[in-house]
Amino acid sequence: MKNLGQRGRGQCGGGQRGRGQRGGLERALLSGLVLALLGALGSARGCPGVCSCYGNTTDCSAAGLLSLTPVLALLDRDDLSSPELLDLSRNRLSGLRPGAFAALGGLRWLNLSANDLGARPATSDDPDAGLSADAFRGLWRLRGLDLSSNGLPRLPRGLLAGLRRLAWLSVAGNRLAALERVSFEPLVALRQLRLEGNAWECDCKLRDFKLWMEWLTYREGQVDAMRCSLPGDLTGRDIRGVPAEMFSHCPRSPAGEGPAGHGGPAGPGARPPCPPGRIGSNDDCVRQRYRPASVRRAHGTQIVAGVICGTVCVMMAVAATYGCVYASLMARYQREMKGRGRPLMAECGADTDPEDGRTAPDSPPPRKEGAVLGYRISSF
Numbered sequence: 001m002k003n004l005g006q007r008g009r010g011q012c013g014g015g016q017r018g019r020g021q022r023g024g025l026e027r028a029l030l031s032g033l034v035l036a037l038l039g040a041l042g043s044a045r046g047c048p049g050v051c052s053c054y055g056n057t058t059d060c061s062a063a064g065l066l067s068l069t070p071v072l073a074l075l076d077r078d079d080l081s082s083p084e085l086l087d088l089s090r091n092r093l094s095g096l097r098p099g100a101f102a103a104l105g106g107l108r109w110l111n112l113s114a115n116d117l118g119a120r121p122a123t124s125d126d127p128d129a130g131l132s133a134d135a136f137r138g139l140w141r142l143r144g145l146d147l148s149s150n151g152l153p154r155l156p157r158g159l160l161a162g163l164r165r166l167a168w169l170s171v172a173g174n175r176l177a178a179l180e181r182v183s184f185e186p187l188v189a190l191r192q193l194r195l196e197g198n199a200w201e202c203d204c205k206l207r208d209f210k211l212w213m214e215w216l217t218y219r220e221g222q223v224d225a226m227r228c229s230l231p232g233d234l235t236g237r238d239i240r241g242v243p244a245e246m247f248s249h250c251p252r253s254p255a256g257e258g259p260a261g262h263g264g265p266a267g268p269g270a271r272p273p274c275p276p277g278r279i280g281s282n283d284d285c286v287r288q289r290y291r292p293a294s295v296r297r298a299h300g301t302q303i304v305a306g307v308i309c310g311t312v313c314v315m316m317a318v319a320a321t322y323g324c325v326y327a328s329l330m331a332r333y334q335r336e337m338k339g340r341g342r343p344l345m346a347e348c349g350a351d352t353d354p355e356d357g358r359t360a361p362d363s364p365p366p367r368k369e370g371a372v373l374g375y376r377i378s379s380f
Helices: 002-044 069-075 204-218 282-290 299-339
Strands: 052-054 057-059 085-087 109-111 144-146 168-170 192-194 228-230 345-348 374-377
Parallel strands (some): 085 109, 109 144, 168 192
Antiparallel strands (some): 052 057, 345 374
16 A cells, blocks of 8 residues: 555656646747747847847947948838937947938937947048048937047047037047047037047147036036146146146137137037127137136135135124224223213323322422323223
């Protein structure tokens, strides 16, 4: 009987294990089917084969892409699949033609870091070479843009003109030596700017951009270290700590042109207009708006000035109160002295008692000759 019971329990346990294995296999098959359906749905909705699509995110990083054609051809087909985040980092993209992302109007974050956008300069003969000034045309909703580690020697003028909602920008790790102020003035919503890892030449070319950085900091924006590589006496120093007086020898920028050393007309939308009826020219407007921002209106300066002014006002109030009280006491004391017949100011001569201003009773009358009359304040 015991053997039969043990065999029965063994068969029962084996049946349970078999059902458990079948259940696990069914779950694995179901999961695989769901993943396959999701993949098919993503492909049907325009997800490129070299990318991973989930939600409104399209991840095409490290896919070995040489151009955007295989990616944008599928993303443009269905408006419902228009991504909000597009990651194209760690590829081999060497150029962006004008309006490359125009069909992705809903894009909010674009990552183009670690590509080769600075390897070939943009030319009219080859529109696919380099970074075109109109590459980001139509991305009016874009909030974040990463252009770091692309070997960019310069930023085309007007590249950021239409990105008025941009709040985060990185141009770190490139070959930039200077930046133009007019290229960044359209970024009225910018709150964070990354600039590290470039060989900045802290000469007159950066004077106007330094003023713009101070204005951004005044608006509670964040800018990381911008360390100078030239000239030699400023090597390693952050340009934000360089006094503005060091740029006083720089020539004044002509009206209608960019910063010193960068001629040519400003691109469309490169500089916001002056407020109407306030200042005549754009150049005067920009100088007036940026020059005093970081010194007179900085939060630290306002706090220190407020503390000093408050302390001075309190000291003046205390001094005035003390003076009034002292004058009142002196007037009262003088009235009391007059009431007693001993005025505070008494006529005194050679034999006058210094205590009360009266002549001593036992002393002979004072001589009139040669007597010097004067007044002395009696003691308290």
